[in-house]
Amino acid sequence: MTGFGAFVAAAARRGELVVQPRMGFGDVARMRAGLVATRDAGVPAAGTITLDSFTRTGDHGSVRAALAEGRQLNGYPIVDHPLEVTREMLAGLCGPDFPVQVRHGSPRPQRIMAALVAAGLDATEGGPISYCLPYSRVPVAESVRAWTEAVRVFAGQREHGRPHLETFGGCMMGQLCPPALLVAISLLEAMFFRGLGLDSVSLSYAQQTHPGQDLEALLALRALAGEFLPATEWHIVVYAYMGSFPRTPGGALALVADAARLCVRGGAERLIVKTTAEAHRIPTIAENVTALRVASATAGVEDGRAAVVEDTGIAAQARAVVEAVLDLETDLGAGLARAVRIGLLDVPYCLHPDNARRTGATVDAAGRLRWTRTGDLPLRGLADAGGEPGTAEQLLRALSYMERKYDDAALNASGDGREQPLAAATTSAVRRTGQ
Template identity: 80%
Template structure:
């Protein structure tokens, strides 16, 4: 096995968690320095080219205007930098022992995919639902068409001997307040979408949520569904360190990152996207990204690799019901995904995209678990309990800041004890 997926598989066989930054800089020299520092961090890591916000939405005139005015971009503009520049950024760094993935956020990624392929890259992430609903107002049908074309472009690389890799962003919808069953279902469905279009090396994402036991159950469900629905596919699971309101204290941020690493090992995930102690304040530096990689790797190495058997609260049953219902809609999974969103069969809580039905709601209960309060048109009758939902803006903000407060409070208590 070769390529991005092969690198992760080799690390898993060696008992190591692959760690990865979310790093992206507009300046080529700084981007190269970030990749070089990641490679030299002394941990099992892969590199990242995270793209800028203009490139993500196709505003290439704004990228070129920023170039002309000498303004810094918040990521790497792979479409508008000359191909020779991008190749020079990667030269001597990209290789079998250091794969690099492009991360972007675009519902229409054709130009991005063409640019990364031309630069010698073959790993990226996203999906027709997960890169459409949270980030754009592009109609879901249009996003499906764009992602169909882009996935086929990547799949064509197989004829050249390369092994393209696609990671679904479906396990990270809206970052928070989305119950795990829906995250698992969307992640699985997008991975099946990629596989049916010819990409046979995929990763399924899941974002750390508010309760470690619930996260362990979700990871187990995701692996069970992947084993069932992705035969003859090279797949692995990638965890994202919590994507909601991040702790503001250095101690709280580091502790939450370390918990994400431990949870990844306990749940059998093979790769972890890290966050840094600066996340709540600004774009992290290269050095802060490298520190985060080392914190995560150390926490993972210290965690016993024996997988736990989590309590079964119904996440697998709920996710399976959603997946099966969507797969039954249409032989063309892309058409089925679009129809599932517009009819409310896939309905993301608090998502304001015009195509999203908006009839589902969720909250964090007293034990810290994400729970449905309204299931709308999701096929979960008899499978999901619902309860009272936050009915004030204050209660909603409390739910959104649950982990931030929990880890910051613990960090401050530790500081008080030490002083």
């Protein structure tokens, strides 16, 4: 059976990391050009169609008005473009050697998933927790019902390939969420998909603030997935840091390169890249291609031997959360909704009305994410938590930790305290990989 998961598995057997942009344009010709450039980048890559914010929230009236008036959208409106337009946009591009994934952010994905299947696509992402808590005020129970309906239908669509769904659970809030909770939510959403009949999934994890901690988290995610997802095709996808991104070209590319190194060391098979433009504006197609090439070149020379990392308890904490949620209800969807309601799943700094907001986290002096409060998470005796969450100024410093770290290193490397030009930064980043 062909499909997104099979493409990634084949690359992994060849020792290659699949790289993927976060790309989406409202203009049809530009969306096709972005996919063509990704396919022709000369690296193992998957294509991306990221949807616009109106489609994500179900505001199709605003989408249609924008299309009628020729106004630019911040992503591709797959539901409201005529089906033949999307099929023509994809013609000759999407296939076993170049899969395309739809990324959206909707807590109510039914129309989106129906539209992508009708267009001949078989891969998307999300989840009832990860696409609800950060992005909406939709009640979690309603999101669970919507995702249950959508996944059941999606799992049965095998005309174009084996349907594949990536949980966004490892990317909750993008930053300042301790790794154990990211691992747990990623696992729980993947198990939710599997229980609805979907047998090809990927588990996400967002690069955080400390490479050793991230490596421990990836190894924990891999071990627990092997245990909790039997009879399932799965792989792990890492997202390059999703918080405040370096503003210098050299800093941005160094962070992307470190994300690629993390993938190889932690056994992740796919990487979602970011670009030198993330801190300033929507990236161009060329900037996305540069990031893909830097990441792939870095992965190509990184030592993939099994890493030895300190066990700080991430796997034990994640297991405790997963098992506590599984014990709540016989139906996992109902268990997820109840877990949020009673605080067994409680994401720091998440303002969704259903989120208990009794947990807290910070970046310590060593750069590790640690709990300041664990609320009602089942982590008694498993996680050290203490201290106040800090002042607003301290929170802002934690949020900008990676930006400052990588920009400072880039400026120091330049020798004159100024940003490197983009071409020089690209050359320098690739040189550091030995290419």
